[in-house]
Amino acid sequence: MIHADDGSLTQEQRLMRDSCRSYVDDAVTPFIRSNWKQEWDMSPGDRLPRSILEGAEAIGIRTLGVPEEFSGFELERETEVRTFALISEEVARGDSGLADKLVQNWKVSILLREFAPKHLQEKWFPKLLADPQFLLAHCLTEPRGASDRWLPYNVPEAAMHTKAVLKDGHWVINGRKQFISNGYDASLYVVYANTDSSVGMLQGTSSFLVPRDTPGLTVTKCNETMGCRFMNNGELVFEDCRVPADHLLVQNTALGSAGQYFRAGKIIQAAKNLGVGVACFERTADYVQNYVQGGRILIKHQAVALRLADMATRIEAVRSLIERASKAVDEGHPDMDVLCNMAKVYASEEIMKVATHALELHGGNGAMLEFGIEKLFRDAAIFLHMDATVDVSRMKIIKTMFPATAGKYAGPEN
Numbered sequence: 001m002i003h004a005d006d007g008s009l010t011q012e013q014r015l016m017r018d019s020c021r022s023y024v025d026d027a028v029t030p031f032i033r034s035n036w037k038q039e040w041d042m043s044p045g046d047r048l049p050r051s052i053l054e055g056a057e058a059i060g061i062r063t064l065g066v067p068e069e070f071s072g073f074e075l076e077r078e079t080e081v082r083t084f085a086l087i088s089e090e091v092a093r094g095d096s097g098l099a100d101k102l103v104q105n106w107k108v109s110i111l112l113r114e115f116a117p118k119h120l121q122e123k124w125f126p127k128l129l130a131d132p133q134f135l136l137a138h139c140l141t142e143p144r145g146a147s148d149r150w151l152p153y154n155v156p157e158a159a160m161h162t163k164a165v166l167k168d169g170h171w172v173i174n175g176r177k178q179f180i181s182n183g184y185d186a187s188l189y190v191v192y193a194n195t196d197s198s199v200g201m202l203q204g205t206s207s208f209l210v211p212r213d214t215p216g217l218t219v220t221k222c223n224e225t226m227g228c229r230f231m232n233n234g235e236l237v238f239e240d241c242r243v244p245a246d247h248l249l250v251q252n253t254a255l256g257s258a259g260q261y262f263r264a265g266k267i268i269q270a271a272k273n274l275g276v277g278v279a280c281f282e283r284t285a286d287y288v289q290n291y292v293q294g295g296r297i298l299i300k301h302q303a304v305a306l307r308l309a310d311m312a313t314r315i316e317a318v319r320s321l322i323e324r325a326s327k328a329v330d331e332g333h334p335d336m337d338v339l340c341n342m343a344k345v346y347a348s349e350e351i352m353k354v355a356t357h358a359l360e361l362h363g364g365n366g367a368m369l370e371f372g373i374e375k376l377f378r379d380a381a382i383f384l385h386m387d388a389t390v391d392v393s394r395m396k397i398i399k400t401m402f403p404a405t406a407g408k409y410a411g412p413e414n
């Protein structure tokens, strides 16, 4: 790759990036390359060795976002989102599913830091810190479609199907959540449920902290995803699941409050996909400088060089937009929402093109599981529909830019 713009990074950012790079080069990449069948182990609990998360713990990145008063590792606030993006890119360069595992911990920790009442922080942050295998998950999506929530389609008919009712000092939750990253493994879930069906979801959705061992909560399956397989994406069912009343996070306006999570989340996720692109480029650059066809190494064929240049250019363009968007979020710039959605769309589509070039330049080897290029292609492809679809994200860009004329993109116009 071209040289990093180290001059624009803080000392903390350089340190974090470098220690993540060493962790990935020393522990993650060797594991992935020599255990390429592991992601297909049909016992999801056995897929990732404990030592990988312990390695993340050792460099302090499993519990990022936990406040210092709970012995967590807090990044400098003024540049926090940018630093998260750098770390996320580095980890995903090793494995995108592993990055997802950690990313959920960071995003939910930020949410708890910002919104959880003190007694819940005091109860759950120490548990998260104490166990290197402790994971968090964020449960929004239901079988009836997530795009309505992202847009949002704010009418009572589109409210969450999962419902919570306060009864005898407990919130009783009934419903189902699907496609949840870390859903199969997490020890603690943030769950969104309808608490007022007479209003739209922005006024009638609450969020709760639900420990995994709560009676009435069943983790019904680990989804066998096309990519990012180490994230152990899962499905949850709530049947009269009784959560203590004090495990309420935000009452009725939870979706609005979650902007704190969504903004940083989109940047961190876009940076994660960038890491997949960087891995595609590094592997391909190595390949075309060693593999010979037509009497010369591939890079000496102009058609190959053009594709390689295209990969590098797209990667740098995605990186620049992520930098701009993360800076906007860190500074609370008025354009931060539109830039976050642009970063999501651009990172999804450009890295997909980068992965397609990688597949092409590896010829038949690109299609072979043991070569690892098809894995990167799958990891890039699955991102198109994570954190909202690209089309819904595009609609959000236009809705934000032209609020008076763009309309709602859901339901009748009037």
Ligand SMILES: Cc1cc2nc3c(=O)[nH]c(=O)nc-3n(C[C@H](O)[C@H](O)[C@H](O)COP(=O)(O)OP(=O)(O)OC[C@H]3O[C@@H](n4cnc5c(N)ncnc54)[C@H](O)[C@@H]3O)c2cc1C
Pocket: 138, 139, 140, 141, 143, 144, 145, 146, 147, 148, 150, 178, 179, 180, 181, 182, 225, 228, 233, 382, 385, 386, 387, 388, 389, 390, 391, 392, 409, 410
């Ligand atoms: C790997 C993975 C990990 C995920 N992790 C999580 C997680 O941790 N937590 C969580 O809560 N969710 C998670 N999700 C869910 C994800 O956010 C949703 O899948 C995504 O937002 C799309 O929602 P949907 O699948 O319900 O599609 P739908 O909303 O059913 O959309 C189907 C199609 O219709 C289009 N569409 C929908 N509405 C409109 C409209 N009004 N106008 C035009 N087109 C429209 C969409 O763009 C899409 O093409 C994850 C998904 C994946 C694939």
